[in-house]
Amino acid sequence: MPGVFICYRREDTAPYAGRIFDHLAAHFGNEHVFFDVDDMMPGQDFVQVLDQTLKASDAVVVLIGRSWLTAVDEHGHRRIDRHGDYVRQEIATAIGKSVPIIPVLVGRATMPKAEELPRSLVPLARSHAIEISDTRFRQDVEGLIAAIGNFIRTASPRLELRSEPAALSTAEARIMLVRRNFYCAGINEAGLGVSNQFEQKVLGDQLVVVDHATRLMWEKIGSAAAIEGDADAPAYAEAANDNRLAGCTGWRLPTLEEGMSIMAATKHGTYHLDPVFDQSAALMWTADLWPDGKRWLIYYVDGSCGSEKLSFHAYIRLVRSVRE
Numbered sequence: 001m002p003g004v005f006i007c008y009r010r011e012d013t014a015p016y017a018g019r020i021f022d023h024l025a026a027h028f029g030n031e032h033v034f035f036d037v038d039d040m041m042p043g044q045d046f047v048q049v050l051d052q053t054l055k056a057s058d059a060v061v062v063l064i065g066r067s068w069l070t071a072v073d074e075h076g077h078r079r080i081d082r083h084g085d086y087v088r089q090e091i092a093t094a095i096g097k098s099v100p101i102i103p104v105l106v107g108r109a110t111m112p113k114a115e116e117l118p119r120s121l122v123p124l125a126r127s128h129a130i131e132i133s134d135t136r137f138r139q140d141v142e143g144l145i146a147a148i149g150n151f152i153r154t155a156s157p158r159l160e161l162r163s164e165p166a167a168l169s170t171a172e173a174r175i176m177l178v179r180r181n182f183y184c185a186g187i188n189e190a191g192l193g194v195s196n197q198f199e200q201k202v203l204g205d206q207l208v209v210v211d212h213a214t215r216l217m218w219e220k221i222g223s224a225a226a227i228e229g230d231a232d233a234p235a236y237a238e239a240a241n242d243n244r245l246a247g248c249t250g251w252r253l254p255t256l257e258e259g260m261s262i263m264a265a266t267k268h269g270t271y272h273l274d275p276v277f278d279q280s281a282a283l284m285w286t287a288d289l290w291p292d293g294k295r296w297l298i299y300y301v302d303g304s305c306g307s308e309k310l311s312f313h314a315y316i317r318l319v320r321s322v323r324e
Contacts, residue, residue, distance in 0.1 A: 003032050003034070003053070003056040003057040004033045004148055005034045005053060005054060005090070005094070005099075006020065006021055006024070006033065006034065006063065007060055007063065007087060007091060007094075008062070008087070009065070009068055009087050011067070011071060012063075012065040012066075012071060013064070013065040013106055013107070016063055016106040017035070017063055019137070020063070020132070020141060020144070021033060021035045024141075024144075024145065027145050034053045034057070050089065050093055051093065054097055058151050058152050059099065059147075059148045059151045060094040060102070061104055061144070062091060062104065063106060064104065064109050064112070065109050066107050068080075068087075068109065068112070069117075080117070088118065091124055092120040092247075095120070095203070095247075096247060097322055098201070098217065098322045100151045102127065102128075102130060102147055102148065103124065103128075104130050104131075104132055104144060105129050106131075107134075108133075111125065111129050112124070119204065120204075120247055122204075130143060130144050159261070161216070161255065161257045161261055162258075163252075163321060165253070165287035165288055165289070166288050166289075167288070167290070167291055168256060168289075168290065168291075169290070169291055173256060173296070173305065174187055176256070176257060177305075178191070180260070180261075182260040182263060183265035183272070184260065184304055185303040187304070187305075191265065193261075193263055193264060193265045194214065194261045196211050196261070196274065197211060198212075198274055198276045199211075200220065200276055203247050204247040206219075207221065208220055208246050211261070211262065213261075214261055215321065215322045216254075216258060216321060216322065217246075217319065217321075217322045218262065218277070218318070219245075219318045219319075220278050221278040221280065222316055222318070223236060223281070223315050226283070226315055227285070227313060227315070228310065228311060228312070229295040229297075229308065229309070229310040229312055229314065230310040230311070233253060233285045234253065236316050236318070237251050237252050237253055240318055250321065251319070252320065253285060253286060253287035253316065254317070256286045256288045256296045256305060258286075258319055259284060259286045259298045259305075260298065260305060262274065262277070263298065263300065263303060267303070270282070270301065271300040272300050272303035280315065281300065281315035281316070281317050282299070282301035282315070283315060284300065284315050285297060285314045285315070286298060294307040294308055295307065297314055
């Protein structure tokens with residue numbers, strides 16, 4: 001069932017939020033529309049509830065009134081600039097999880113410009129906004145419901161892939177490749193691969209690729225140099241998380257299943273890899289080990305996979321789960 005998250009600033013748009021909630025709840029069902037404190041039990045952790053709720057949300061409705069951007073705290077500082085501001089946390093979390101955001105302008109408000117927003121919220125400025133006027137309230141809310149419905153209708157069942165590292169024998173890998181219908185030269189050349197739904201995004205100063213078929217977010221480019229498969233490969237992921245690559249954490253080495261999910265059955269240029277990705281990382285490490293201590297590797301250059309000693313050098317393209 002659909003999930004809709006309403007984000008608003010109480011002193012800015014509370015009356016509008018209540019009315020819009022009533023209409024959304026009547027259409028989607030009260031239990032499928034999250035509306036701030038009314039849906040939280042006493043003692044619950046705000047960040048934890050926010051994370052869990054956004055995982056179940058198909059869209060986030062951000063209500064923006066005339067004082068949304070300029071509201072200040074008791075010290076005269078803009079609330080939106082504070083890391084602890086709940087509105088900022090809600091929107092930044094939605095952006096990090098790639099949950100669709102629909103800005104809704106009320107009270108004749110205008111969309112904030114990118115340069116007026118904290119860095120983590122800049123993608124909000126690129127979202128198409130819907131205006132709800134007092135004179136056309138019902139009709140405009142119907143347009144909002146239709147917009148939310150577009151996201152729900154276009155959502156497809158998620159292909160569940162193993163995300164936890166494992167020790168795989170060659171026989172186990174072969175079974176997985178055939179069962180998943182992944183293309184792999186020499187093992188499953190009849191495999192058609194995944195019907196990927198790639199979308200390139202800009203998060204912070206980084207280009208990433210989201211595959212909506214698997215709900216995985218990938219580095220577009222990956223490591224600039226080949227890296228040894230021992231401690232250096234996991235350390236690359238740790239550094240990315242420490243530095244909040246693309247403003248996110250949760251980056252990791254992909255499992256063999258995840259890495260093979262972006263293998264193209266036909267070559268695009270030099271590699272069996274969709275052009276949405278940078279044409280590099282011809283040899284890519286995975287998180288999976290071979291029973292004798294080697295690490296599984298994917299060869300996008302020839303469309304296959306295998307294992308190499310940990311002293312071998314290969315590239316890394318990190319992945320993270322989105323809305324899991």
